Amino acid sequence: MAKKALKTKGDIVDAVAEITKLPKKDAKAAVEAFVAVAYAGAKQKEGILLPGLGKFAVGTRKARTGLNPRTGEKIKIPAAKVLKFKVAKAAKDAVLGAKK
Numbered sequence: 001m002a003k004k005a006l007k008t009k010g011d012i013v014d015a016v017a018e019i020t021k022l023p024k025k026d027a028k029a030a031v032e033a034f035v036a037v038a039y040a041g042a043k044q045k046e047g048i049l050l051p052g053l054g055k056f057a058v059g060t061r062k063a064r065t066g067l068n069p070r071t072g073e074k075i076k077i078p079a080a081k082v083l084k085f086k087v088a089k090a091a092k093d094a095v096l097g098a099k100k
Contacts, residue, residue, distance in 0.1 A: 016030060016031055038056055042057060042058060052088055053087075054091060056085050057083075058081055059082050059084040060081055061079060
């Protein structure tokens with residue numbers, strides 16, 4: 001794989017094209033399709049499991065009381081839907097090394 005840091009979509013497309021030996025046009029379509037599948041799966045009730053990578057799911061954050069940092073005044077923060085990602089053990093081990 002490329003030694004260059006993968007910071008942009010173009011960098012990821014270049015890396016996929018290099019690894020798979022696909023033309024960049026096809027690699028770009030593959031990356032965009034993967035992202036679209038991940039988004040669609042995350043919208044489902046149970047989320048989407050990306051083997052070896054992790055799981056995307058929609059969660060909820062309860063309503064709570066917070067403080068306005070400027071005035072110190074208490075404010076109500078409403079409940080909200082949030083996108084959560086839980087990293088798979090295989091990904092942790094591959095990046096951080098397996099625990100002994």
